[in-house]
Amino acid sequence: DTHDYASPSDTADIGTGGSSSTRDHLLSILVILTSGFEPKY
Structure with missing residues (x-):
């Protein structure tokens, strides 16, 4: 789920305490x- 940054599973991974999950969530x-912050044209 590296491409779906807004997936509910990413937000649910906050409480798992997994290093990879936390890193992926922070990256998302x-x-x-x-x-x-990118300008929308």
């Missing part, structure tokens, strides 16, 4: 934030 947040 970073992608969402950076994409949010």
Whole structure:
């Protein structure tokens, strides 16, 4: 689920404590934030 950044499973992985899940979630947040600052034409 590396391409679906807004999937509910990603948000649910916060409480799992898994290193990979946490890293992927933080990465998804970073992608969402950076994409949010991109100008929309």
